[in-house]
Amino acid sequence: MSTITAQSAKAKKSLKQDVYEHPDFYQIDSLLTEEHKLIRSSIRDFVKREISPYIEDWAQRAHFPYEIVKKFGEIGAFGPTIPQEYGGGGLDYISYGILMQEIERGDSGMRSTASVQGSLVMYPIYKFGNEAQRKKYLPKLAAGEWLGCFGLTEPDHGSNPNGMVTNFKDKGDHYLLNGTKMWISNSPKADLAVVWAKDEKGRIHGLIVERGMPGFSTPETHGKWSLRASTTGELVFDNVKVPKENLLPNKSGLGAPLMCLDSARYGIAWGALGAAMDCYESARRYAAERIQFGKPIASFQLVQKKLSEMLTEITKAQLLNWRLGTLLNEGKATTAQISLAKRNNVQVALEIAREARQIHGGMGITGEYPIMRHMMNLESVVTYEGTHDIHLLILGNEITGIPAFS
Numbered sequence: 001m002s003t004i005t006a007q008s009a010k011a012k013k014s015l016k017q018d019v020y021e022h023p024d025f026y027q028i029d030s031l032l033t034e035e036h037k038l039i040r041s042s043i044r045d046f047v048k049r050e051i052s053p054y055i056e057d058w059a060q061r062a063h064f065p066y067e068i069v070k071k072f073g074e075i076g077a078f079g080p081t082i083p084q085e086y087g088g089g090g091l092d093y094i095s096y097g098i099l100m101q102e103i104e105r106g107d108s109g110m111r112s113t114a115s116v117q118g119s120l121v122m123y124p125i126y127k128f129g130n131e132a133q134r135k136k137y138l139p140k141l142a143a144g145e146w147l148g149c150f151g152l153t154e155p156d157h158g159s160n161p162n163g164m165v166t167n168f169k170d171k172g173d174h175y176l177l178n179g180t181k182m183w184i185s186n187s188p189k190a191d192l193a194v195v196w197a198k199d200e201k202g203r204i205h206g207l208i209v210e211r212g213m214p215g216f217s218t219p220e221t222h223g224k225w226s227l228r229a230s231t232t233g234e235l236v237f238d239n240v241k242v243p244k245e246n247l248l249p250n251k252s253g254l255g256a257p258l259m260c261l262d263s264a265r266y267g268i269a270w271g272a273l274g275a276a277m278d279c280y281e282s283a284r285r286y287a288a289e290r291i292q293f294g295k296p297i298a299s300f301q302l303v304q305k306k307l308s309e310m311l312t313e314i315t316k317a318q319l320l321n322w323r324l325g326t327l328l329n330e331g332k333a334t335t336a337q338i339s340l341a342k343r344n345n346v347q348v349a350l351e352i353a354r355e356a357r358q359i360h361g362g363m364g365i366t367g368e369y370p371i372m373r374h375m376m377n378l379e380s381v382v383t384y385e386g387t388h389d390i391h392l393l394i395l396g397n398e399i400t401g402i403p404a405f406s
């Protein structure tokens, strides 16, 4: 058997088994409740059973496993903080973070599906919708019977959503919607979209647009090297007649979608840490098993340096997430605090993925290990939900009181 075949065989065995356990260097587990730990072990089991054995194949084939939507609904991955009367989990923000961490440990694209549905579709319907809208949409979204997407970004307006040109006109008994949204997670398979568009006075509102409305289409975006198991597309509105009862009535202005982003960015801070911990654990195990110069590579100082720095950054990010979650539970977290965590943790995860890739040597570029997939996924995560530099500017604004966006 050639060396690479032998390495592959060993790798396949360990991937199939998915022996992942998270590092807990500062005993942060002792800050969690029994309920948090129960949620973590059940979602981890789910990921080991339903995602890990298949994810490399899905990603290699750029296949979105639509059946995961129903399964996520069954385990309560959608809308964990939404009240139970609407089908949500009624859980706290630490539980929500743990769910995102464990799912992204499996794959960032799978976490995208879950966080878009929960934070960017269910959250605005719950927060800005009326009772009829909540009752009509939330239980079906929570159960995974319907899939939703969130349309903010446009071809010419990404970091600056306030410049959006998608608009609607009041036609008496309905609104007439026109425009295009781009880079929309879930869109090709979504049953409905929460769309942000300007009224005739230029004020931004949220509208619920359902698949099947004439003039509404969702072309898929092909050729991604990142988030390959997640489906991404456009939202095209060509004179779409939207019923008036589909306007979210309880908040307008850019602040409404930005509130949704606060919730989703918090989930990403935890999710990216999940990907980072998966890379670290894989590198730690590989370093112990891989022999070069007659010794495990783990015995070399340069490999130990990499592992030590990874664990240091993981531990700092774990503490950041836990504290941010408790602030959110108390209703005290700010947008800038969320930006700091999203920005830091995604960057740390990317650096850990790159170092872990090096520890795996040539094997690190193959689909036998999760490293390269995590690394490529994180290249999207560092850009969406506010780019790395936009979060820097949000922090800069908080520190100085001077917005430097434009």
Ligand code: TGC
Residues within 6 Å of the ligand: 111, 112, 113, 115, 116, 150, 152, 153, 158, 159, 160, 161, 162, 185, 253, 254, 255, 256, 258, 259, 261, 262, 335, 384, 385, 386, 387, 390, 394, 403, 405
């Ligand atoms: P700015 O003037 O700062 O604010 C406009 C209005 O909004 C209010 N506001 C907020 N309200 C509630 N919560 C927040 N977090 C808020 N932040 C701001 C603000 O008070 C103001 O209100 P008012 O009443 O005075 O009008 O807005 P700006 O145009 O200067 O933009 C600021 C900036 C650049 C930070 C913002 O536009 C931004 O965050 N840009 C990044 C865009 C972004 O993150 N897009 C994400 C698209 S969704 C996505 O990527 C999903 S990926 C999902 C996945 O697959 O997981």
Ligand code: FAD
Residues within 6 Å of the ligand: 116, 149, 150, 151, 152, 153, 157, 158, 159, 160, 182, 183, 184, 185, 186, 227, 232, 380, 383, 384, 385, 386, 387, 388, 389, 390, 393, 404, 405, 406
């Ligand atoms: P731009 O805004 O054009 O930015 C390009 C570069 O310029 C970046 O480095 C940026 O930091 C920099 N830049 C821009 N403005 C400034 C400034 N003022 N100062 C300094 N630097 C600046 N959007 C949705 O609405 N819904 C979704 O579900 C969704 N899913 C996505 C899924 C994927 C896979 C991807 C890649 C994106 C998704 N997005 C989604 C879009 C995402 O939010 C945007 O890509 C992101 O906000 C950046 O916009 P942009 O790509 O147009 O880049």
